Amino acid sequence: MVTERGLEVLRAIVQDYVATHEPVGSRSIVDRHAFGVSAATIRNDMAQLEDEELIVAPHTSSGRVPTDKGYRVFVNHLAKVRPLSTGQRNAIETFLADPTDLDDLMARTVRVLTQLTGQVALAQYPSFARASITHIELVALAPHRMLVVLVTDAGGVSQRIAPLPIELEEADVAVLRAQLASLITGRAVSEAADRVQALSSTDRAVTAPRLQPALLALADVIREELAEFRQERLVMAGAATLARREQDFRGSIHPLLEAIEEQVTLIRLMSEMTTDEHGLATSIGTENAPFGLGEASFVASNYAAPGGTARVGVMGPTRMDYPSNLAAARAVARYLSRMLEEDGTTR
Amino acid sequence: MVTERGLEVLRAIVQDYVATHEPVGSRSIVDRHAFGVSAATIRNDMAQLEDEELIVAPHTSSGRVPTDKGYRVFVNHLAKVRPLSTGQRNAIETFLADPTDLDDLMARTVRVLTQLTGQVALAQYPSFARASITHIELVALAPHRMLVVLVTDAGGVSQRIAPLPIELEEADVAVLRAQLASLITGRAVSEAADRVQALSSTDRAVTAPRLQPALLALADVIREELAEFRQERLVMAGAATLARREQDFRGSIHPLLEAIEEQVTLIRLMSEMTTDEHGLATSIGTENAPFGLGEASFVASNYAAPGGTARVGVMGPTRMDYPSNLAAARAVARYLSRMLEEDGTTR
């Protein structure tokens, strides 16, 4: 059983350890925190915390270090997400002002977040999966090459070049454009994908037999574009900060750099984190072991995007300043939500 | 003055040092290389090499390590670019086969190159700066939002959304489309930029006064898109490999990660390297100091793209295997040139 004061001791240990990066002993706790009890008493409390596996001693006679479980208790019960300074809020606001487009906004978001936290910043793109197709445009580039542009109501635009098996007249292009438009405009991305898929699989021709090969070629490309809309994407910044804190990651930052390069692992991890009632999520050390990132911690905050909620957060050493990082992620998420809601640039 | 055999000794030192990562002594040279002379003789040669600052001894009594100048002499006079194994050639060929588009091709290129060399791979995108605009398409998304698509003859497609100050009829859009098309299609990117610029700066209206505000809004967006075509771009892969060889970079890989994230430094460095008569370029250690990358070396090879030549290469520690890396870069560049020339996917 851990007493009330025991939890306060845990808080002190986490705070001091994060600040100093050195195991913290009973003596330094009574020095730095006004507990009003002696070091021996703190030692007794620490013994209990150690029984509960909330802290460990690296060697028989050295200070204590929080375990992952200790961080978890700290984050869940002990940490207050303290608000940012007004200077920091201003920094966010000016940094995110007047983005030229969605890509620019997302890139700025991660840059400001990495600057605020000193960690690697990650942001999920708003999902276009639940968006609807509003336009399809065909542009003949060459006799056998057609540019296919798709636009969604959530601001997503995709373009790709389709090779055509046959030559098309201007009128043919208009026919195909109209047929494809009636097939998918106003439809959700997933539904549009199904309907395009059906084009290729059914025998029933939707268009003139002469145009059928062209239609199928276009359908292929449109399927790829729709798949891209459904795919989750991530932006990142601050990978270079990892080099400074190498020893924080038990020897090697290799798995982290690997994950940053692969993206897919981080995409999964970000989407599988569970958020609390305030839209904040934390994943600590070994909790990330299934992703091969047992040495790292993640904090994230939901933000509201046209296509549904997505997440923005940071990745760093287990020994990170959770309250500050959560505060930064939350603040950035709020501004981001606001930008996406108010502003028209991204639609 | 360095003798003939002295240069052979330099070659041996470079080769052994790259292989073992340890200072190489006179004894190990006579053991590993059939020089037919004694260690004392090698020592005399090494003394000369040290006078010429081609090698140094880390401390009074340890083996020798090549200096940057030593690597330079090795690369310029001693190294033969040895051809790849057929297995490696096959790997390149299969890896680069059937790309879906230019982005995909470039991404695969750097991935195969990082795999062949174990270094960070870099590739300049083909430049669209000298390409010509072949199409401009306007798609009305909403009363005040217009999608502007530009296509070049070198395969570049760019799309962006313009905010419109006034509402346009279908007929107005057609008028503007025709006017813009006659202004820039068939023109080189830089020329098109000038002409669009002129739209905004001259008082003389090109279109009906009613449409003038819309035209200017579109011109702004088109300028941005054209600027994007002129901008050099880089793809990279293998950043994670840096974590393994941290100690190769005198302590910190931070500048390298920073450069990878910033891109702009690497873009400049890649374009400013000087190539030899075979289109190969090497930049060693302190030669990169102006870019803050004095601990790193670069090798690159030109490849032929529709818009002119561009470069593909790797970044690694000064102590890298220059001949192998040059060979790999050259081989990849050749396949890449071939793909871009033969294949239509990217046009």
Add this chain to the structure above:
DNA sequence: ATTGGCACTCAAGTGGTAGGAGTGCCAGCG
């Protein structure tokens, strides 16, 4: 010009010691 020999240097490893931070435990105190 090349060689073997020799004295010399220096990094790296080894073992022993001292210091210090921190712990666990216990008896005494309020």
Add this chain to the structure above:
DNA sequence: CGCTGGCACTCCTACCACTTGAGTGCCAAT
């Protein structure tokens, strides 16, 4: 019963002296 001071104990760290081995520079001899 919880808290406290005291004390013995552990273990990390730094320091020192010493040894070892790789490698050098120089020189006289071939």
